[in-house]
Amino acid sequence: MIRRGFFTNKKAVKMASCAGLIILLCLAPLFMGSYSLHLAILVLMYIILTSSLRTIYISGQLSLGHAAFVGIGAYTSAILAIRLDWTPWGTILLGGLAAMVAGILIGFPFSRLRAIYFAMASLFLGIMITALIAVFPELTQSYTGLMNIPRLFGFPKEPYYYFFLGLTVLTLFVLYRIEHSRVGMTLKAVAQSHLAASSIGISESRARILALGIGCFFAGLAGAGYAHYSTLIAPTDFALMPSIYLLVYLLVGGTGSFAGPIVGAIVLVLIPYLMGGFKGFAPFFLAGALILVIFLIPQGIVSLPDRTKSWIRKLHKRRVSKSAS
Amino acid sequence: MVSEVAPHLVNVLMLSSIYVLAALGFALVFSVMRIMNFAHGAIYMAGGYICYYFWVVFGFNPWASLALTMLVTALFGLFIEKFGFRPFQLDFEKAIVMAIALVIILQTAANLTVGPTVKGLPSLLTTVIGVGDVMLKADRLVVLAICILLLAALSIFIQKSKVGQSMLAIAQDRDAAALQGINTNRISALACAMGCGLAGLAGGLVGSVLVLHVGMSNVILVKIIAVVIIAGIGSIGGIWAGGLILGALDAVGPYVLSAAVSDSLGLGLIILILVIRPQGFFGQEV
Amino acid sequence: MLLETNGLTKYFGGLAAVSQVDMSVDGGQIVGLIGPNGAGKTTIINLISGFLRPSRGSIIFDGENITGKKSHLVAKLGIGRTFQIVPLFSEFTTLQNVVASFYISADSSLWGSIFRTSTYRKREEYILNQAEENLQLLGLDKVRDELAKNLPHGYQKMLGLARALAVKPKLLLLDEPIAGMNPDEINLALKAIEQVRSQGVTILLVEHNMVVMSICDRVIAINYGRKIAEGSPEEMKKNEDVIRAYFGGEYAT
Numbered sequence A: 001m002i003r004r005g006f007f008t009n010k011k012a013v014k015m016a017s018c019a020g021l022i023i024l025l026c027l028a029p030l031f032m033g034s035y036s037l038h039l040a041i042l043v044l045m046y047i048i049l050t051s052s053l054r055t056i057y058i059s060g061q062l063s064l065g066h067a068a069f070v071g072i073g074a075y076t077s078a079i080l081a082i083r084l085d086w087t088p089w090g091t092i093l094l095g096g097l098a099a100m101v102a103g104i105l106i107g108f109p110f111s112r113l114r115a116i117y118f119a120m121a122s123l124f125l126g127i128m129i130t131a132l133i134a135v136f137p138e139l140t141q142s143y144t145g146l147m148n149i150p151r152l153f154g155f156p157k158e159p160y161y162y163f164f165l166g167l168t169v170l171t172l173f174v175l176y177r178i179e180h181s182r183v184g185m186t187l188k189a190v191a192q193s194h195l196a197a198s199s200i201g202i203s204e205s206r207a208r209i210l211a212l213g214i215g216c217f218f219a220g221l222a223g224a225g226y227a228h229y230s231t232l233i234a235p236t237d238f239a240l241m242p243s244i245y246l247l248v249y250l251l252v253g254g255t256g257s258f259a260g261p262i263v264g265a266i267v268l269v270l271i272p273y274l275m276g277g278f279k280g281f282a283p284f285f286l287a288g289a290l291i292l293v294i295f296l297i298p299q300g301i302v303s304l305p306d307r308t309k310s311w312i313r314k315l316h317k318r319r320v321s322k323s324a325s
Numbered sequence B: 001m002v003s004e005v006a007p008h009l010v011n012v013l014m015l016s017s018i019y020v021l022a023a024l025g026f027a028l029v030f031s032v033m034r035i036m037n038f039a040h041g042a043i044y045m046a047g048g049y050i051c052y053y054f055w056v057v058f059g060f061n062p063w064a065s066l067a068l069t070m071l072v073t074a075l076f077g078l079f080i081e082k083f084g085f086r087p088f089q090l091d092f093e094k095a096i097v098m099a100i101a102l103v104i105i106l107q108t109a110a111n112l113t114v115g116p117t118v119k120g121l122p123s124l125l126t127t128v129i130g131v132g133d134v135m136l137k138a139d140r141l142v143v144l145a146i147c148i149l150l151l152a153a154l155s156i157f158i159q160k161s162k163v164g165q166s167m168l169a170i171a172q173d174r175d176a177a178a179l180q181g182i183n184t185n186r187i188s189a190l191a192c193a194m195g196c197g198l199a200g201l202a203g204g205l206v207g208s209v210l211v212l213h214v215g216m217s218n219v220i221l222v223k224i225i226a227v228v229i230i231a232g233i234g235s236i237g238g239i240w241a242g243g244l245i246l247g248a249l250d251a252v253g254p255y256v257l258s259a260a261v262s263d264s265l266g267l268g269l270i271i272l273i274l275v276i277r278p279q280g281f282f283g284q285e286v
Numbered sequence C: 001m002l003l004e005t006n007g008l009t010k011y012f013g014g015l016a017a018v019s020q021v022d023m024s025v026d027g028g029q030i031v032g033l034i035g036p037n038g039a040g041k042t043t044i045i046n047l048i049s050g051f052l053r054p055s056r057g058s059i060i061f062d063g064e065n066i067t068g069k070k071s072h073l074v075a076k077l078g079i080g081r082t083f084q085i086v087p088l089f090s091e092f093t094t095l096q097n098v099v100a101s102f103y104i105s106a107d108s109s110l111w112g113s114i115f116r117t118s119t120y121r122k123r124e125e126y127i128l129n130q131a132e133e134n135l136q137l138l139g140l141d142k143v144r145d146e147l148a149k150n151l152p153h154g155y156q157k158m159l160g161l162a163r164a165l166a167v168k169p170k171l172l173l174l175d176e177p178i179a180g181m182n183p184d185e186i187n188l189a190l191k192a193i194e195q196v197r198s199q200g201v202t203i204l205l206v207e208h209n210m211v212v213m214s215i216c217d218r219v220i221a222i223n224y225g226r227k228i229a230e231g232s233p234e235e236m237k238k239n240e241d242v243i244r245a246y247f248g249g250e251y252a253t
Helices: A007-033 A034-057 A065-082 A089-109 A116-135 A159-181 A184-192 A194-199 A205-230 A240-253 A259-274 A275-294 A299-325 B002-033 B040-057 B062-088 B092-113 B139-161 B162-172 B174-179 B184-211 B216-231 B236-256 B257-274 C042-050 C071-076 C095-106 C109-113 C118-137 C151-168 C185-196 C234-238 C240-246
Strands: B128-131 B134-137 C004-014 C015-024 C030-034 C058-059 C080-081 C171-175 C202-206 C218-223 C226-231
Touching: A007 A159, A007 A299, A034 A065, A034 A205, A034 A259, A065 A089, A065 A116, A065 A240, A089 A116, A089 A205, A116 B216, A116 B257, A159 A184, A159 A205, A159 C109, A159 C240, A184 A194, A184 C109, A194 A205, A205 C071, A240 A275, A240 A299, A240 B092, A240 B216, A259 A275, A259 A299, A275 A299, A299 C226, B002 B040, B002 B139, B002 B162, B002 B184, B002 B236, B040 B062, B040 B092, B040 B184, B040 B216, B040 C226, B062 B092, B062 B184, B092 B216, B092 C095, B134 B139, B134 C080, B139 B162, B139 B184, B139 C071, B162 B184, B184 B216, B184 C218, B216 B236, B236 B257, B236 C109, C004 C042, C015 C042, C015 C226, C030 C042, C030 C240, C042 C058, C042 C171, C042 C218, C071 C080, C071 C109, C080 C151, C095 C118, C095 C151, C109 C118, C109 C185, C118 C151, C151 C171, C151 C185, C185 C202, C218 C234, C218 C240, C226 C234, C226 C240, C234 C240
Parallel strands: C030 C202, C030 C218, C080 C171, C171 C202
Antiparallel strands: B128 B134, C004 C015, C004 C058, C218 C226
16 A cells, blocks of 8 residues: 555554564574474465465455465476476576466466356366376376475575575565555455456456466465475375465465464464374364354454454443443 | 176266265255355265274174265264354355365364275175176166165155255245245255265265275365366256266276376366356356 | 447347447537436446447447457546446445556556556555545545445445546546435536536436436437437427337436
8 A cells, every 4th residue: 555654653663673573583593403493494485375375365366276386386496406407596486487377377267267166266277287297207206206306405404494584585575565556456456346447447367367477476486495495295295285274374364464374374384383292183273273263253363463452442441331320 | 899898887877976976965055055065075085984984893784884874974964054054154255164174174083083094895795797798796786776766866855845845946046935934044954964965975885886095085076066067056957967977087087098197187177167168068157 | 529339239148238329429528328227328338338348330439449349448548437336446445446446547567566666656646646636526535544335325426436537538438427326415426527527528428317417418318229319408308209218207307
């Protein structure tokens, strides 16, 4: 949205706290062991994935196949690095671009579909892309997974942490700027009323394709980065359930605000790991969170602070009017 | 020639009828409640494993096990209609999300209790029937027969019985049906119970002619939605056609091409249908 | 001639909703389109604005053949429109609705949005000022921060008008713009329409209300998808075909 002059103070505070947070995050590895670093890397990656899913969501498209684009990025980068011996730094970017191109190509037919048909089509697309991976076993090693992907750095985890931190900051910066600007406004307009949008000159399909391109680019980028970190990827990493989980993270975190996917990713990715031996039961917690959200907090976790504030205000009002009577 | 084709034909018909059985349950819930029960595949899988427990672990009679499985899944259907779907009748997004939560719960429960091992139910009948030179497995014929009988019974029920007619009415216009004095909540609950019962039965039948594994819930969900898309959302009759087409593709495809290519082509076909004619070949727009 | 249609025809199945309509609108005019319910007036608007494709016939706007062009392209060429049932950006505020509607004037490049270039910022500032002006013109400034879905009906119709103006149209298609407004709102709307006309915008106005017809320079009467009469408002009031078309109590005076 357009910010006027008198908001500058608030903006300065926001920027200062962001900078402070980033500094803290940069210093964090000094206190973290290898396992925590791995967790942090995962969380950062899921923040990127869930946020990119939201960019597609705000244009009115519910994508049930997002993980497949992560996979396109991962496999493209891995195969180029293995087969053509290109440096991962280049192939990661190419992975992102490949996913972006895929998203745009898909967008052409899909952007004319109404909401529920788009959801179904994206569901099938995600599964089809995963199946396609198995169609070219010479390239992809099919279901056994692609191994020995060239590393981005050496064996210690710290450089990877900084890499993903940088990628996350970059992604969030770009996505934030996009959402709170003319482009973001156009995407949200299309989601609310395609009739009104066309009457003011907005092409619905162009806007939706743009959203898909942006969302898929960052998803592919993160996926490619992950491939060169874990050195092993398999089709099941990018199949239906991973796509559904991304959607769950987004919904539980809250779709209405930029921070929603970030909160959702952090909470829902960390909790299973904090459950230690009960890790197998983690999905129950996830499902429980999901049910809780749809019944009680439809706008997601991120809306809790505001809700508690207005709840406290209501209580206070009631108490005041009681004592007055 | 016939003796080679016949078993394949039976396979196609049997696979198709299982798809049709499962898809019908899904379509029933959708028509009456306007909700896409994404958990339908998971209930099918649960049905398969429940049947396994009754039949193999507890040692009940196979037919009784199948019947009990249907009952259990039907009761579960009542439960989820009341608590999971009724609150979200008008909000399709929330209903889908609720179904996703169910899938996660059921899938995880299966992972934890059964794990990755593949299980199988014994055949319903081990005899092999010979018709001329053709050797057909009796159990597949039996499954086919059960499916056809059930589908016929379902058609008769919907066309002739008062409850069935009520379901049709609600499927066309929920509010008008309510104004006519039809208890929409109770009929919806019944539809959901029937749908889930059918899913459970299909799972049990598949367990006895094929295998049970925890991945089957997602696999069948995709097939079901594909069938419904080919048929057209809202069309019950078209499901026969959808089931046959998909059954044929899946039974024959992997022989002609590799499994992966056959899968991809099948999925590509569905996407094509969605893009070109989302309302399917027999249905109406949502 | 700013707008011209030749033999404009639209079939739905076997039924002709609009049949062989020839009409023309000169620049600077307010032309009224009248007719009973279901006569095809909104269909004509939808055809001109690109929301429907003509089955036959052509539409020429400002010298360019726009027959069959899609709605967003038609808007970009300078045709703005309102709708009978206002489609709103319901989660946006009134101000945001109007700001969003200045899409054509904005810098929509990704680069501009991400890096907030000076082009981008200048255009957005310009748009914000224009939007505030439009809101004031239509009496919407008091509800500028209200969510559009919470607005009462009359305000929503005003908002529809404000949105159509944001397109900086050469031709404005108004589909029953004052239906559902109270007398004060109607006055405000009519004043705004006059002011818009004085700024050089041509207007094609669909209405039932005969009082509104009086602001038109010319009136075209439609019935059963065909043009049945054309002339000044006074002539139309006395025209027999027009009176017969409305027989049965379809219009309110």
